[in-house]
Amino acid sequence: MKNRTDFGLNRRTFLSTSGLGLLGASMSGVLCNVPSKEESEQTANTFQKDGWKAIMESAKKYPKLDAHNHVWSGSNAAQVDESCEALGITKAACSIPGGKKVAEIRANNDIIIQAMKSHPKRIMGQCYINPLFKKEALDEIDRCVDNGMVMLGELYDAVKISDPMYYPIVERCIRHKIPLMLHGVTTLGNWRPGYLPTNPPNSSVPEDFVEIANRYPEAMIICGHIGGGGNWEYMCRILRKAPTLFLDTSGSVSDEGMIDMAVKYLGADRLLFATDMNYETGVGKIIWADLSEADRKKIFFENFNNLLRKAGNHAS
Template sequence: MTIDVWMQHPTARFLASEFLASLRRWTGGQIPEGELPIESTLESMDVAGVDIGLLSAWRGPHGQDLVSNDEVAEWVRRHPTRFAGLAAVDLDRPMTAVRELRRRVRDEGFVGLRVVPWLWGAPPTDRRYYPLFAECVELGVPFCTQVGHTGPLRPSETGRPIPYIDEIALDFPELTIVCGHVGYPWTEEMVAVCRKHENVYIDTSAYTSRRLPKELVTFMKTGTGARKVLFGTNYPMIGHAHALDGLDELELPESSCSAYLHDNAARVFAKIGNLAA
């Protein structure tokens, strides 16, 4: 069984976003242009043998509801054995954000919170995040975020693992933090922070197997790294089959490969429950 911990089913609003322009250049126009049925996302998963996908909502400042929590909830409702939801919230309204996260997790079964710092122009040490971190701990769900440079034409500073991830892990040692996009060009920093903090993890979204940084692959072959790295795609920017192509070339031990593709995600996102069994 394989679990994709970072993907989104793109709405027309999401696909029309100006920040996708640079990603379209990188992918040679592979990112779709128009509205897609949810079945197309399931087809991408099926071709690659991906059983479960964590669908993320996308919320930014000034009402940028690019993929709404309601839309994610509906896709999960329609395909409850294939999808689980990651909530997005409005950082500018902290108490509304806390209540939204609480409702989505408790009432609708969402399994975590995702905030993309570059979309807000605010690193995770910004004070607006801190009530959400406390609520994640109380709810028993991870905080998911982006690390590394910013592919879209936005400043990359918000994606530095040091100081930002290191500092929030010190302030909230009980908070599970899943850092997507491997942290490049600060991958060594990301690995160091992951080694240092018990509840910090890395997901490989936005990178194909053949493009994973050597530092990360080396880490995945260690005892600590084998239980700390989770598979992700960033679909639809990278299709599932493309993301997994070349996995055998990494020469991961069988137990490490199983942990990477399934076991770590099932443990970290415990609220997936029976889906990941």
């Protein structure tokens, strides 16, 4: 391992303070060498004091930029701010993905603009658009950028990102020098014939990202959430075919080896730290990955900051 921090935790300590200790209370006649209640409480106190405290302190020492987060209403912007503060997340790029009509999309973007104003030191805006409304989408990108938004995101499944309808959207992002982040899927039915899709048929799979990135190598295109569910190993193998693509590390799935494989296939320079509102696991999967200190700092902060720098939106 390169630089994985040792917090004094091991399998035996974990078991004696969690599942095994609980089982021992009801199965003391079945299991041998089960810690006593006093021993378990003592170990649990040590675990809490020396383990979690060390983890939190280690996590907070790294500046972080969250490339994928959400504010679902004006009222929970304060909760985003609080969660980021607890884990040392300097700023979070937030969106409200969705809206069936142009007016709904605009209203959702207005909520993000208000969240940016109410929490200017924490929340960065991601503009949501639907490429089915071409003129309105382009106008909305311009409006959102004029109001201080730093990128597009999280765009969804109205059309695949490789569809020609996305060409003018990507070209407008290139003009504004801003990134574009779109929801990526790798569930079996969406990329292998003969299986029932579990996401809408227009969801973008890794091949779609590769196609658009190779068409527009100057664009800053981000595939959303390696941990969003599905075959993240397949995602890593395919995305390496487009060297200008970026992948964010968010999602509720945090399998062991996920970040390590992404680094192996894509390189640390192409990974962007993100939570998608899964704050603890989002930070934890980077802390516990087998990374050098230099790579951990790149993923947590520097890579995304360098993308934002192109339009002057970087964090100081």
